[in-house]
């Protein structure tokens with residue numbers, strides 16, 4: 292069983308994917324971490340993000356066993372990942388690993404931008420998780436405040452809009468729902484309700 296979850300930045304797809312995988316005993320891959328890890332290599336080398344060859348090389352030689360670094364999760368890396376993920380050779384280099392990961396028994400949950408459209412077009416369940424930019428910014432803001440850090444809501448909202456714009460309008464694997472994906476708009480749903488709705492869909496497929 293393959294569950295593909297796509298959606299824009301801060302839509303809650305990662306939290307949902309993790310929870311579904313835990314509940315079902317499936318493997319989980321947050322594919323955004325792969326792009327973030329490629330971006331980290333370039334930033335560490337002080338190589339410009341516009342250097343496509345260096346980005347492709349970093350993707351081809353990426354050590355996928357080191358994706359649990361807290362630094363990968365920050366806003367700086369998300370922004371940088373959004374830039375280098377628009378390069379086709381970078382995407383090509385990361386494809387085989389993602390497909391191989393998806394073929395695990397008893398199942399795998401992958402979340403990202405192009406899982407239902409490109410990586411796993413034959414996934415058993417496809418979800419497109421979304422929420423308004425304002426709601427996503429509100430959640431991200433709250434998350435940062437809850438960690439005891441400070442952040443500006445308007446800056447977060449502007450970041451989210453810029454990332455949406457780039458991820459949706461790139462020529463290679465743009466963010467969009469697969470034709471057979473179910474859209475889950477979580478603007479009015481909390482994490483528990485989103486999980487229940489997704490689980491109902493998975494259970495229906497498993498029957």
Ligand code: DC
Pocket residue numbers: 300301322323324326327369372373376377402403404405406454458
């Ligand atoms: O999901 P995230 O915020 O961690 O992703 C960071 C960036 O990586 C995102 O802005 C676009 C890119 N990405 C992608 O192009 N394809 C994916 N499957 C996952 C992420």
